[in-house]
Amino acid sequence: MEGQRFDGIVPADELRDRLTRLQEAMRPKANGVLIVQKTDLFYYASTVQQGWLYVPAEGQPLLLIFKDYQRACRESSWQRIIEADSPKALPSLLAEQGYRLPEVLGLELDVLPANLFLSYQKIFGDSRIVDISTDIRLLRAVKSPYEIEMIRRAAHCSDQVFAKVPELLAEGRSEVAVAGELEGFARSLGHQGIIRMRMWGGELFYGHLLSGAAAAQPSYLASPTGGDGVSPAVGQGAGLKKIGRNEPILVDYVFALNGYLADHARIFCLGELADDLLAAHQAMLDIQEEVKQQARPGILTGDIYELMVARAAEKGYDQWFMGSGERRIRFTGHGVGLELDEFPFIAKGQKLPLATGMVVALEPKVVIPDRGVVGIENTHLVGSSGLEPLTTSPDTITFL
């Protein structure tokens, strides 16, 4: 059990395919794209070493590395990799390597900090800068067979983590003590620890292990569940509450393997649960089943959201579906891949249609103030006949 290593280096043909798609997408709007953000850099160059990938609208990309160059050369199959001292050197290095400076330069303006943006504006003074982030996110939403295999492996590890939970739960243990042991077990399977989110200020530490009323405690996070956290400085996740009998225990954890994520939630209980909680859980499983059939390529993600909200209301859960009150979450699922908040969002008003190869975490949940959370989350692959769950532990509540 001490680690299942795949080397995690992105194959060369995979990188070439990704490059081709990016070049096709950029041509109508930019002559070149400079990729700086860590996740995008890994996606397009198979390395997170500090540097820049310059992608012209036609031809070969250039990987410029500040630190560590040798490591980047081992990790990335791109042929053109050079050292770069500082961002100021980028235009001259590009020129030396035979690249024309772009009239329009695409940058990841959704994540690039303002001071860096202002500094790139000066460095590329003759280029007009445009935001390329939405294009990149749309491209990354559809996973290749290689990526699907990576997410499948992450999901398989996640199944092992969930099989471990019953050994660790005991009345009177704190949420955070159980969380720590479960997380240590996940690390022994090769979990990378870091879970990346794209949205600024989004943070997640493995996920949420929350019991009873604590699970229904809302937080700043764009998530139906919050939790106490160990202090206001984190304000989410497992806290010091002792796990009790006859309350729903939510384990909503992300497994991160070779960069790729699988998102997965189950309910456990020491003892038994009131009938209305059991019924609410079953209602969420029923909604999941219906969506698994309906969610085929071409259907609008906003329509799936509305279907789920309508079904939850019909079943009597409109008040508590995905949270309660004005700030309840207006999504029921989200894409996962290298980041936890990828396209598509199964969310109010979303016009993006599902496509074969998208991977979505679907999470119908009922959040009852002062009592807790029931429901389900699985990571699914979008296929021609609907959703195929990649996380496969039993959807039913585990009673201990």
Place this chain on the structure above:
Amino acid sequence: MEGQRFDGIVPADELRDRLTRLQEAMRPKANGVLIVQKTDLFYYASTVQQGWLYVPAEGQPLLLIFKDYQRACRESSWQRIIEADSPKALPSLLAEQGYRLPEVLGLELDVLPANLFLSYQKIFGDSRIVDISTDIRLLRAVKSPYEIEMIRRAAHCSDQVFAKVPELLAEGRSEVAVAGELEGFARSLGHQGIIRMRMWGGELFYGHLLSGAAAAQPSYLASPTGGDGVSPAVGQGAGLKKIGRNEPILVDYVFALNGYLADHARIFCLGELADDLLAAHQAMLDIQEEVKQQARPGILTGDIYELMVARAAEKGYDQWFMGSGERRIRFTGHGVGLELDEFPFIAKGQKLPLATGMVVALEPKVVIPDRGVVGIENTHLVGSSGLEPLTTSPDTITFL
């Protein structure tokens, strides 16, 4: 051992002092500051709930919360807390609450993403926007007695983590399996998991548990040590290497309690180490001792750096001090507080003088390619007679 909770809510008089200092600092350059970043928001409002703290150059601040409002009201002692639907509503909400819109508005441009910056430019169309981040970082560099107590508590927990290491180390165990168990133990003491860094793209998952040659493997991170990591997607930290006999094992871990960090590194060994490694370790302890005496309020941080580099060279370690090659790290210490990369930096060319109440992690290390890392890191309080270590486990190598 199941968690030591202090409630972690920042006291009201502490918030008022911080506000006064920020208002004094902003007056020469801005009429108001809008704080958005999570760490700054916690520092100035005692909450990380999603929202904005508007601080006028004179008078009371206004905390505007999107989610979760009730939670922010419980966590923050500010009197004026209102709900806000979206950033677009900010100018009208400020006006309704009797605030004049600022001619010059300070924002945290070092961390705020470009698209948000461009959107705030439109929303505050009549204000000129300036960067307030350096001012905030300078203010946060000097810790209050309350903050020093919080860091002392984090350091005390860190000492307990380091006392646990010998129980977990065994020949043939992988770095990441040992790391996972140690991290689980840290969680049981109340470790918050998340370690915040200010620099964009900076990531750290607890720290570095690295053995032998793997510890000398450089990475993208602004740190003398890198490590294999479990895959190129993370590219740092513990990997799948098996821990061996007669090699230095570096444990460089951060304890995060109630938002506050203590940074701490020690060397362990199963068996014995070659004499040159023992001598190198002792040399780093000697440099630490000298700096502890010399590093008094008023001395320039750049001068401390030069002193350390000169001493390392005299002792014969110029080739391997703080890394090897062109991209070795040009700092020997850094401020710690709510973030791991706070002011001051004990770094080349730094003009900032030390001041009473600063807290710095000082980390003289020798990094020998293909062999490993020896040296030390402690978190120190700057006092009138030099540095007081807050992390207090024995500085010597622990042989097992």
